[in-house]
């Protein structure tokens with residue numbers, strides 16, 4: 148299941164709700180709205196995205212391996228240059244911090260298309276390593292740059308995942324990583340009806356159900372080493388943490404919030420929780436080297 152990019156009217160309504168709650172989020176959320184406009188334009192016109200290798204998808208899923216495991220997308224260099232240019236222009240208009248030098252030229256010289264065709268390289272830890280090593284980006288611009296690269300490459304993954312979501316229900320999928328691209332989840336929601344947990348991938352935006360009391364990163368289900376915390380006045384926004392592997396996932400309780408959300412926007416509006424989680428020593432990288 149996937150619902151990305153979200154429709155404009157829903158985005159506007161949600162942004163208004165977040166700003167009513169905290170007007171300091173306005174700048175970030177309006178920036179997201181502009182990103183969605185680009186994503187809609189790109190994903191609407193993009194032809195189907197193929198993979199490098201044919202793979203027995205059903206079998207792979209039943210074995211707990213994501214569709215893109217040991218595989219990669221075929222990404223058109225011309226289209227990627229187009230999305231990257233638009234993203235760089237957007238960043239310049241917003242005066243976002245960028246590394247010195249021409250980002251598009253950097254991408255060309257490091258054969259970025261090839262590198263970003265494999266989702267393993269788009270996990271946040273790999274991406275941070277790559278960008279600091281090859282693009283010479285320092286800490287101050289790393290997060291922005293990682294966001295921009297993922298924005299430029301995202302439409303290819305979204306279009307692929309949309310088609311995959313039409314073919315497969317992912318009902319048999321019982322892992323904490325995305326069944327399509329293998330990324331760890333960006334955010335979780337607990338359904339208003341029965342409290343079931345749905346995870347959403349921050350790259351291809353596939354949604355899938357996963358056990359509520361199991362760590363998505365290391366599958367630890369020992370309740371003594373799993374817990375969650377929240378700010379007293381905002382108990383519907385929790386941070387589920389695993390003491391074993393130190394992974395955390397922000398989780399919104401829809402029953403308590405009283406309205407459905409756009410997980411991507413909720414993620415952007417709740418950065419204060421990431422700050423708290425990092426301060427407590429939890430991370431979004433999960434255990435191991437992030438290759439899954």
Ligand SMILES: [Zn+2]
Pocket residue numbers: 325326327328329330348349350351352353
């Ligand atoms: Zn994914």
Ligand SMILES: [Zn+2]
Pocket residue numbers: 362363364365366367389390391392393394
């Ligand atoms: Zn864990």
